[in-house]
Amino acid sequence: MSTEWPWGSPMRDRVEDLLRDFTARGDELLDTQERINGLLAAVVALAEDLSLEAVLDRLVRSACALVGAKYGALGVIGEDRRLSHFITVGIDEQGIRSIGEPAHGPRGPGAADPRAQAAASP
Secondary structure, X not given: OOOOOOXXXXXXXXXXXXXXXXXXXXXXXXXXXXXXHHHHHHHHHHHHOOOHHXXXXXXXXXXXXXXXXXXXXXXXXXXXXXXXXXXXXXOOHHHHHHHOOOOOOOOOOOOOOOOOEEEEEO
């Protein structure tokens, strides 16, 4: 069904372009709102149980969810420069066994730094 516009074709084309742009920006706003809601949910989840293991697990789960990763891991190197915590998400027991025990001691760039390092895989 064709609608007659009271103005000419160039004006109609411009109005249609503006409406398409408006719709696209609305979709972008909705996507941004979903990401912000996901980030807020991650912050709230991190504060629920403040035990170290629980916080690290929720941190890895939230990171995976935010970037759409199937699995993720977080290793924390302690003051003795050895791996003090290694958290995995999305890997079944057989997969964890096939990886073996995490190495102790510095590995990879920056591993000697006693701050936590995180990685997630899409």
